[in-house]
Amino acid sequence: MSSVLQALNSARKAIWANQLGMDTTSHNIANVNTLGYTRQRVITSASDPLTLPEGQLGLGVTVESIERVRNFLLDQRFREVNDKFGYLSLKEEVFSRVEIILQEPSENAIGSLMNDFFLEFSNLAADPENVAIRNTIIQKSQLLVDSFRSKYEQLNSLQNSLKQDAINSVKIINDILNQIADLNGKISTVEDGIIKANDLRDKRDLLLDRLSKFFKINVIEDDLGNVTVAAEGLNLVSGTQANKFLVDTVSNNGEQQLIIRTSSGNEAVFKYGKMGGIFEMYNQKVVELKENLDNLAQALIENVNNLHVSGKGLPTGNPPRSSTGVHFFTGTGAMDINISEEILKNVNKIATSINGEPGNGDVALAIANLRNNKILNGGTETFEDYYTSIVKNLAIEIDSVTNMRESQQLLKNQIENQRQAESGVSLDEEMTNLIKYQRAFEAAAKIVQAVDEIMETLVNMV
Numbered sequence: 291m292s293s294v295l296q297a298l299n300s301a302r303k304a305i306w307a308n309q310l311g312m313d314t315t316s317h318n319i320a321n322v323n324t325l326g327y328t329r330q331r332v333i334t335s336a337s338d339p340l341t342l343p344e345g346q347l348g349l350g351v352t353v354e355s356i357e358r359v360r361n362f363l364l365d366q367r368f369r370e371v372n373d374k375f376g377y378l379s380l381k382e383e384v385f386s387r388v389e390i391i392l393q394e395p396s397e398n399a400i401g402s403l404m405n406d407f408f409l410e411f412s413n414l415a416a417d418p419e420n421v422a423i424r425n426t427i428i429q430k431s432q433l434l435v436d437s438f439r440s441k442y443e444q445l446n447s448l449q450n451s452l453k454q455d456a457i458n459s460v461k462i463i464n465d466i467l468n469q470i471a472d473l474n475g476k477i478s479t480v481e482d483g484i485i486k487a488n489d490l491r492d493k494r495d496l497l498l499d500r501l502s503k504f505f506k507i508n509v510i511e512d513d514l515g516n517v518t519v520a521a522e523g524l525n526l527v528s529g530t531q532a533n534k535f536l537v538d539t540v541s542n543n544g545e546q547q548l549i550i551r552t553s554s555g556n557e558a559v560f561k562y563g564k565m566g567g568i569f570e571m572y573n574q575k576v577v578e579l580k581e582n583l584d585n586l587a588q589a590l591i592e593n594v595n596n597l598h599v600s601g602k603g604l605p606t607g608n609p610p611r612s613s614t615g616v617h618f619f620t621g622t623g624a625m626d627i628n629i630s631e632e633i634l635k636n637v638n639k640i641a642t643s644i645n646g647e648p649g650n651g652d653v654a655l656a657i658a659n660l661r662n663n664k665i666l667n668g669g670t671e672t673f674e675d676y677y678t679s680i681v682k683n684l685a686i687e688i689d690s691v692t693n694m695r696e697s698q699q700l701l702k703n704q705i706e707n708q709r710q711a712e713s714g715v716s717l718d719e720e721m722t723n724l725i726k727y728q729r730a731f732e733a734a735a736k737i738v739q740a741v742d743e744i745m746e747t748l749v750n751m752v
Contacts, residue, residue, distance in 0.1 A: 601641030
């Protein structure tokens with residue numbers, strides 16, 4: 291009788307194990323499209339046998355655990371690539387906006403407008419009394435100064451949008467850190483060394499993946515199932531405690547610098563990830579571009595004005611007199627460059643000659659020849675050289691960032707495909723498992739039925 295009951299007990303455990311297998315398979319199939327879900331499987335082993343004189347008798351199957359099929363090395367590699375991808379994607383996006391601002395090459399670009407400006411002064415030097423050319427100079431000059439101011443203002447707007455992006459990103463980061471800390475508490479409560487909070491761990495891993503896009507993170511798990519998250523030497527999550535960030539700006543040589551502080555007041559300096567990209571573009575690249583435009587506009591203002599104030603315009607008034615000492619431009623740089631009010635009110639005040647003699651265009655010619663003078667960058671570059679180097683350097687950097695971003699994206703996709711191949715749900719595989727568990731369940735049920743018939747026979751024999 292005891293051996294019959296033992297067979298019944300083995301069948302019972304087999305039914306339980308295969309029922310768990312079907313339930314787990316059903317759970318996998320239900321979450322085939324769930325983002326971040328990890329395929330689960332039932333881990334079984336043979337039960338400890340019973341030792342008899344004839345040998346050891348197997349006592350069926352024991353369910354050890356339900357575990358996730360997860361490769362933690364792939365997770366770590368994915369997050370390492372993801373922070374570089376986030377960094378390069380942000381830079382590529384901002385550089386694309388800079389390209390749109392500069393509009394190179396086009397008729398409305400600063401380079402083309404400067405060439406038009408100098409060309410019209412060359413035309414005026416050949417025909418100093420021509421009022422139509424003077425009006426054209428005003429039109430071309432207005433387009434040039436408007437372009438300088440507009441592009442400078444758009445770069446300021448770009449910085450403001452980067453700051454807002456940083457603020458929005460910090461809100462997301464703080465929310466992610468709070469959720470990770472909360473999941474730490476839930477997971478450590480559920481787990482006891484054997485039971486694993488698989489679905490909760492999936493949610494936490496997905497949050498860690500999202501977090502890795504913003505900056506490079508280091509993740510360490512303790513024996514209780516809690517993860518400690520750190521970035522750039524800062525402790526972000528420890529147990530159920532999460533740090534918080536806030537965006538701030540400080541003045542540096544008259545320029546606003548974007549910084550991020552923790553709730554304890556420590557400054558966070560990120561080199562990679564989306565936040566590293568925001569820092570670099572806001573504090574360095576856009577600032578450098580603004581400084582370059584400022585240097586170009588300042589050199590144009592100073593050199594044109596130095597020649598213009600020494601010359602004379604056309605005689606006006608009664609008695610007719612030639613104006614002199616008039617500045618052509620006002621302002622100090624790209625932000626405020628403009629045409630002087632005197633010139634705008636009276637185009638005859640555009641200086642063309644030194645002595646005011648009719649037909650003399652020495653000053654206008656000297657202004658036109660500024661185009662060929664090496665004035666900028668320590669006297670090594672002309673206006674065109676200087677501006678062309680800005681555009682070329684930008685194009686080189688954009689091309690480099692784009693290539694690296696594409697490379698990181700391919701690597702990221704490759705690693706994600708590897709993760710999905712190992713941890714993702716395959717419907718074909720799950721359907722096969724479902725049939726396997728179903729057949730094993732049916733076989734165990736037949737054992738129960740057979741044991742029941744045997745026991746009924748034994749009872750009737752008594």
